[in-house]
Amino acid sequence: MKRPAIVCSLLLTIVGVVVLLGAGLLTTGSIAHAEENVFEAVPLGVEAYVYGYPLVTMEMTRRVMTNVPEPQGTRAPMGQFVRMREYPSAAFRDVTAPNADTLYTTTWLDVGKEPWVLSLPDAKERYYLFPMLDGWTDVFQVPGKRTTGTGPQIYAINGPGWKGTLPEGVKEYKSPTALVWILGRIYCTGTPEDYAAVHKMQDEIKLVPLSSYGKPYTPPPGKVDPSIDMKTAVRDQVNALSANEYFTLLAKLMVDNPPADADKPMIEKMAKLGIIPGQAFDGSKLGPAVREAFSLVPKIANEKIMLWMKEGIVAGDMKL
Numbered sequence: 001m002k003r004p005a006i007v008c009s010l011l012l013t014i015v016g017v018v019v020l021l022g023a024g025l026l027t028t029g030s031i032a033h034a035e036e037n038v039f040e041a042v043p044l045g046v047e048a049y050v051y052g053y054p055l056v057t058m059e060m061t062r063r064v065m066t067n068v069p070e071p072q073g074t075r076a077p078m079g080q081f082v083r084m085r086e087y088p089s090a091a092f093r094d095v096t097a098p099n100a101d102t103l104y105t106t107t108w109l110d111v112g113k114e115p116w117v118l119s120l121p122d123a124k125e126r127y128y129l130f131p132m133l134d135g136w137t138d139v140f141q142v143p144g145k146r147t148t149g150t151g152p153q154i155y156a157i158n159g160p161g162w163k164g165t166l167p168e169g170v171k172e173y174k175s176p177t178a179l180v181w182i183l184g185r186i187y188c189t190g191t192p193e194d195y196a197a198v199h200k201m202q203d204e205i206k207l208v209p210l211s212s213y214g215k216p217y218t219p220p221p222g223k224v225d226p227s228i229d230m231k232t233a234v235r236d237q238v239n240a241l242s243a244n245e246y247f248t249l250l251a252k253l254m255v256d257n258p259p260a261d262a263d264k265p266m267i268e269k270m271a272k273l274g275i276i277p278g279q280a281f282d283g284s285k286l287g288p289a290v291r292e293a294f295s296l297v298p299k300i301a302n303e304k305i306m307l308w309m310k311e312g313i314v315a316g317d318m319k320l
Contacts, residue, residue, distance in 0.1 A: 041273060041290045042297060045243065048270045049301035051263075052250040053238070054137040058179060059253055060234050062108050067228045069221045074104075077222025079116065079209070082106045083202040086195070102128075103198050105184035105205060112178030112256050115158035117170060117213045121204035123150035127187040128201075132157065135177035135257035156210060160258060167213060177257035243297045247273075247281035254278075 065082075068075045076082045084104040109116050120130065120143065129144030143153055154170045159178045166172055184205070188198045208217045229237055241249070254277035259267055267277075275281055286294055 038290050038293045041286065042293050042300070044269055044273055045294055045297035046301045046304060047266070048250075048273065048275055049243075049246065049297055050305060051266050051270075052246070053301075053305065055135050055253050055257055056241075056246060056250055057234065057238050058133075058135050058137060058181065059249065060238050062179065062181070063225070063228050064230060064234055064237075066108050066222065067224055067230060069224055076107065077219070078108050078110060079207065080107060080219050080222070081202075081205065081207060083199075085199060085202075101187060101190070102185035103188050103195075103202065105130075105186060105202050107182050107184075107207060109157060109180040109182065109207075110178055111157050111159040111162070111175055111180055113159075115156040115162060115164075115166075115172075115210040116180075117206075117208050117210055118155045118157060118182070119206040120153045120155075121201060122152050123186075123201060125150050126198075126201070128185060130182055130184040132173065132175065133181040133183065134175050135179035135253065136260075138176070140175055141173045158210075159256075164210075166210075170213075176260065179253075179257050239298065239302050241298065243294055244281055244283045246298060247275045247283075251275055251277055251279055251281055 062078075065075050066078045068077060070077065071080055071082060074082055074084065082104065084106075086103070118130070123145065125145070127145045128150075129142055129146065131139045131142045131144075134140050141155075141157075143155065155173045156166050156170045157173045157175055157180055158164075160174070160176055162174075186198050186201060188194050232240075238246075258277070270276070273281075274285055283291055283294060
């Protein structure tokens with residue numbers, strides 16, 4: 001299997017280290033920690049980058065898709081639904097490979113402060129599904145015809161630290177993270193009559209914070225941040241982040257979107273580089289040689305991700 005891109009980047013890194021060693025700027029005797037050891041820091045950085053890519057990408061996607069004052073087209077403020085009225089066109093770029101026979105009904109939620117209540121109407125045997133993704137892109141619940149039937153349903157989606165009592169008839173769905181993306185899809189034949197039927201169902205789907213459940217509720221206008229790039233593709237925005245920017249954002253996101261217990265070994269590895277939840281990553285604390293080499297981490301990690309995607313390399317098949 002050919003791996004030219006990743007090999008090239010790794011060779012550049014290694015050559016740089018060898019030059020530093022030869023010049024006496026980095027001595028093997030001084031190597032004690034990842035912060036001072038290029039051969040340890042760069043592979044750890046790449047591993048940490050790949051590990052955090054889903055969470056960082058989710059956040060960057062959320063920013064773009066919710067940065068509007070009110071629902072419009074394929075975007076809507078936090079806690080409000082995008083109700084797409086027709087099939088996605090070939091120009092649709094907000095998500096990868098959208099369905100061609102369903103109408104999307106999607107929303108982004110922050111369930112860190114309080115639960116949000118989702119009310120689904122009687123679907124009358126129509127096929128639909130409402131997968132709920134946490135901040136790490138893991139699907140934690142999927143109400144829909146196949147899993148929960150097509151009758152009326154009410155769910156309270158709450159965050160990892162919430163404890164409380166729910167109203168009668170409301171089922172709890174606990175999210176592992178504060179960030180939740182609901183990617184509702186409703187089957188439609190595409191005829192004018194079926195479009196109308198699905199539009200009616202979309203309009204009957206309700207979403208309110210728990211504190212407003214059972215009361216009149218008008219969602220507040222969305223807050224528009226003019227600094228958010230609304231034109232560049234999300235993937236390109238993520239890939240353009242420097243190592244400092246990327247790991248600082250990742251550390252911040254991990255506070256409200258905690259890693260799974262099974263990821264503890266990875267979190268311990270990241271701590272060796274100073275990537276700690278809730279703390280800004282400070283690349284200046286890395287040794288001089290490591291700091292220069294570490295700047296290559298985003299490039300190497302992205303080449304590794306793309307190689308996996310293009311050539312089907314399974315995790316663990318390629319070591320740095």
